[in-house]
Amino acid sequence: MKHKHHDLIAAFDGEHLLADLDTLGAIGLHPGAGLQRMAYGAADLEGRAWVLAQMQALGMDAAIDAAGNVVGRYAGREDLPAIALGSHTDSVPGGGKFDGALGVLGALACIRTLRETGDRLRHPLLVIDFAAEEATTSASPMGSLSFIGRLDAAALEGPAWQERSTRALLERNGFDIAAMVANRPPAPLAAFLELHIEQGEHLAARAIPIGVVEGIVGIRRYYVTFLGQANHAGTTGMARRRDALVMAAPFISAVREVAIRHAIVGTIGRLEVHPGAPNVIPGRVTLDLEIRGMDNAVLDTAERELASLAAANGGDFARGNRKEPVPAAPPLMDAIERACQAVGLASTRMPSGAGHDAMNMAALCPYAMIFVPSQDGISHAPEEFTHAHDCINGGRVLFATLLDLDESL
Ligand SMILES: [Zn+2]
Incomplete structure (x- = not known):
């Protein structure tokens, strides 16, 4: 200088x-x-x-x-x-x-x-x-x-x-x-x-x-749905339940692990539990997920992992908006x-x-x-x-x- x-x-x-x-x-x-x-x-x-x-x-x-x-x-x-x-x-x-x-x-x-x-x-x-x-x-x-x-x-x-x-x-x-x-x-x-x-x-x-x-950073959004069976929360034994929220729970925790592993950020900022009553086993859970990062190749890998994790837990993984880095x-x-x-x-x-x-x-x-x-x-x-x-x-x-x-x- x-x-x-x-x-x-x-x-x-x-x-x-x-x-x-x-x-x-x-x-x-x-x-x-x-x-x-x-x-x-x-x-x-x-x-x-x-x-x-x-x-x-x-x-x-x-x-x-x-x-x-x-x-x-x-x-x-x-x-x-x-x-x-x-x-x-x-x-x-x-x-x-x-x-x-x-x-x-x-x-x-x-x-x-x-x-x-x-x-x-x-x-x-x-x-x-x-x-x-x-x-x-x-x-x-x-x-x-x-x-x-x-x-x-x-x-x-x-x-x-x-x-x-x-x-x-x-x-x-x-x-x-x-x-x-x-x-x-x-x-x-x-x-x-x-x-x-x-x-x-x-x-x-x-x-x-x-x-x-x-x-x-690039931003990618996903909409993930877990379908279980709504049923009576008092009369349905634990072994017989297909609780959509319980299906979603391991996926929710895994988002954090995937983000940390790839040095990106991942957030589930919206979660809906249907029908949403204390005496009904959740029959359907929908959640909005976004991940952000600078590198499209890293985001691609994280996206593949998240999609297969959703599938492994019985979820449907849909791709939403995407903004490029x-x-x-x-x-x-x-x-x-x-x-x-x-x-x-x-x-x-x-x-x-x-x-x-x-x-x-x-x-x-x-x-x-x-x-x-x-x-x-x-x-x-x-x-x-x-x-x-x-x-x-x-x-x-x-x-x-x-x-x-x-x-x-
Ligand atoms: Zn500003």
């Missing part, structure tokens, strides 16, 4: 980043009930207006697009595709001030450093505050889907928080759905970088300050690791178990993500917390990565 980069990284204003987190974090904050900045609600729109004003104050060419994304452009020295940075500022009901906001405000802190040192990079820079990332609408992450030109109007018919449908929510807040669907990215992009809190306990438990995200770009992961060395921070590679706007941006350009620790792995809750030094570390690594990519791309 060049001497000039060291000076620039040293000029990164971490205190300003922390102050911005507090200012934005007060918009839509309900003491005792966390952040209430749900997509397209009044507090969300107020937060977006504040982000827009910050971009304009930094000399960016900024506007809010048809989907509510705040998009700011900072000119470069050369006529090159832009490097994009960003995340989201909407929240879940009762969220924390770090989820999403850190990535947007960290990106603004990068621009501020360049502006205050009077520097321009070779590449133009795009900072994006994506709308409706959280699953409070039926089409989320919706702002980034619209940004990449892949928002499907049919997905807007599903429910949104406090509304009959996402369409109703949008129309009530004055959004033009046809324009959202017609939205297209402004120009080709060289790369997308997203700084985000981990929302898990991997980094905090190991005291590692930076996670280099290898990709966003979205790997990050290795050259960008390398750049983040060089940036960590330049800043003097340890890092580790890890998958993201949660979805992010970056998985949509992957359709446009190479992407990578930088994770910082979440205290106790808590997120989507008012107790969500990331230490000040971790927020600043993340911002510095984002900036150092940007400087590296400006030369290497």
Whole structure:
């Protein structure tokens, strides 16, 4: 890393980043009930207006697009595709001030450093505050889907928080759905970088300050049914029973073992016992299972094992939705690791178990993500917390990565 980069990284204003987190974090904050900045609600729109004003104050060419994304452009020295940075500022009901906001405000802190040192990079820079990332609408992450030109109007018919449908929510807040669907990215992009809190306990438990995200995990869902025979719970002797819940029990335990053996995660999040009465032996059990992992070959193996375990216990194993893993770009992961060395921070590679706007941006350009620790792995809750030094570390690594990519791309 060049001497000039060291000076620039040293000029990164971490205190300003922390102050911005507090200012934005007060918009839509309900003491005792966390952040209430749900997509397209009044507090969300107020937060977006504040982000827009910050971009304009930094000399960016900024506007809010048809989907509510705040998009700011900072000119470069050369006529090159832009490097994009960003995340989201909407929240879940009762969220924390770090989820999403850190990535947007960290990106603004990068621009501020360049502006205050009077520097321009070779590449133009795009900072994006994506709308409706959280699953409070039926089409989320919706702002980034619209940004990449892949928002499907049919997905807007599903429910949104406090509304009959996402369409109703949008129309009530004055959004033009046809324009959202017609939205297209402004120009080709060289790369997308997203700084985000981990929302898990991997980094905090190991005291590692930076996670280099290898990709966003694939998700596979299955519907498993065990058919027994419903019967009288008082008059049917134990030897004569075909209890569907007892058939399902070994399978439920085996899901955990299979997940651990393959270093993936597996969850049965829904279970129905029919007919569901205390005096009736369960005749039918249905359960929803999902597994998540980065590697399709590993997921294939786990899936085969789970299917045969279900069959061995008399169950029917049906395949449901499947989302492919979205790997990050290795050259960008390398750049983040060089940036960590330049800043003097340890890092580790890890998958993201949660979805992010970056998985949509992957359709446009190479992407990578930088994770910082979440205290106790808590997120989507008012107790969500990331230490000040971790927020600043993340911002510095984002900036150092940007400087590296400006030369290497
Ligand atoms: Zn987020």
